[in-house]
Amino acid sequence: MSRDTVVLTASAGAFPGLAATLADLGVELRTQPLLSFAPPLDWHPLDSALAQRRRYRAVALTSPRAAQALAERIDATGVSWQESALPVWVVGVTTEEALQAKSAGYAGQTVCQVQGKPLPRRSLMPCLRPA
Numbered sequence: 001m002s003r004d005t006v007v008l009t010a011s012a013g014a015f016p017g018l019a020a021t022l023a024d025l026g027v028e029l030r031t032q033p034l035l036s037f038a039p040p041l042d043w044h045p046l047d048s049a050l051a052q053r054r055r056y057r058a059v060a061l062t063s064p065r066a067a068q069a070l071a072e073r074i075d076a077t078g079v080s081w082q083e084s085a086l087p088v089w090v091v092g093v094t095t096e097e098a099l100q101a102k103s104a105g106y107a108g109q110t111v112c113q114v115q116g117k118p119l120p121r122r123s124l125m126p127c128l129r130p131a
Contacts, residue, residue, distance in 0.1 A: 003028045011035040037065060043073065050079045053086050060089045064098035071099050 005028045008018065012033055022029045040046070049056070050073060061067045067090065074081060090096040 005030060007032055009034045011037060039069075043076075046070075046073055047077055050074065050077055053079070056086060058087045058089050061095050061099065062091050064094050067095045067099035071101075 003026055006022055007030045008015070009032055012031075019029050019031075053059075059070070061070060073079075088099065090099070
């Protein structure tokens with residue numbers, strides 16, 4: 001009997017538990033990531049943006065991985081988010097939780113608002129359009 005084979009092209013760590021689930025189903029898994037993630041060679045552009053954060057209207061985070069990287073830089077640079085009152089727009093609860101869990105310095109608002117009304121956390125696009 002031949003086994004079904006699945007080729008997983010997602011980056012490492014993108015789907016925790018998927019390999020075990022497929023193995024339990026008798027599926028052979030081959031991983032061929034098309035993307036990989038690594039820290040930038042130079043943190044200066046982000047550090048500079050964090051230092052000058054009052055120049056911006058908001059920060060948009062589109063993944064938990066991005067939120068974790070930002071949180072780590074907030075802590076590494078000693079930025080106090082409480083002083084900036086800069087809103088952070090997130091694409092979902094997992095992204096918001098990653099930011100809050102990884103940074104002691106982050107205590108900003110993560111609610112996206114349009115015309116003064118809070119939107120569901122997953123509704124990032126209406127916030128980006130007017131910005």
